[in-house]
Amino acid sequence: MNIRLIAFDLDGTLLNSEKTVSPRTKAALTRAAEHGVVLVPATGRLHRDLPVDVASLPSLRYVIAINGAEVFDLKEDRLLYQAELDRKDALELMKYMDTLPAIYGWYQGGQGFISSRYYERMKDFAHAPWLFDSMRRAYTPTENPEKTLFEEESGPQKLQLYFRDMEARKKALEEIPSRFPQCAVSSSLPINIEVNAASATKGHALAFLAERLGIKPEETLAFGDGTNDISMLRQAGTGVAMGNAAQEAQEAADRVTGTNDEDGIAAILEEYGF
Helix, strand or coil: CCCCEEEECCECCCECCCCCCCHHHHHHHHHHHHCCCEEEEECCCCHHHCCHHHHCCCCCCEEEEHHHCEEEECCCCEEEEECCCCHHHHHHHHHHHCCCCEEEEEEECCEEEEEHHHHCCHHHHCCCHHHHHHHHHHEEEECCHHHHHHHCCCCEEEEEEEECCHHHHHHHHHHHHHHCCCEEEECCCCCEEEEEECCCCHHHHHHHHHHHCCCCHHHEEEEECCHHHHHHHHHCCEEEECCCCCHHHHHHCCEECCCCCCCHHHHHHHHCCC
16 A cells, blocks of 8 residues: 555654654654655644654654644644634633533643643643643643633634543543534543544544645555544544554554554554555
8 A cells, every 4th residue: 555644643652651752663754754755743732832753753744733623834834724613612611611620721823721720730630740841831821711712813722621530531521522512522641631623633634634735545544542533543544543542542443553662653664664
């Protein structure tokens, strides 16, 4: 099969437990790029929040960000695709989230915001130092979330909850889709819930980018581990779940490879001759 585009999630997929790209995986991706394959990070993060190991991959130009709410062209520094939540829907979500034993932030206009009272509690809800660092980089505290929500030029793209109580998280995962059926609900971490517009999925974004580049669906290869990767695994010509992936992601994939600590991506790319 002729592979022309490789999309890959970051946390739990491309990045190992040390939050780096292993030499073997980087070498395989470099060989793919040298063969003209388009490399596309597909992440729940902001496009500006790519780790150095990822940003330094060869010929990197396009990023699927915020779970597919954005497709960003790094070379031309511009958005190619954007999907936003309705502001009123987002406000209702925020009011509901305020009743939960959790904290939340949101992405809007290429940056992150969080209520000042939640900003002060982030360290208590980050399950690892790297996540706390990432949250501090991503979120700017605001004293008036509602005012910020409606004053920004563009609409919100994702709301993200962080839990310490896993039973509360489980209940919210069941409740949010029924309360807000117009939204896409997923997760990328064992402690979080992510809410996007229904059209903001990695699968939608992958289909958009492939069509824009004149690449057929069957010429795409995607890797992921979370439920926010399921749409991408299904959209790609070949969807590959990591060995550490959520059960739902493994069931949605065409194949399962090794874990993110076992060079699972490299193992598949080497099969393709990269």
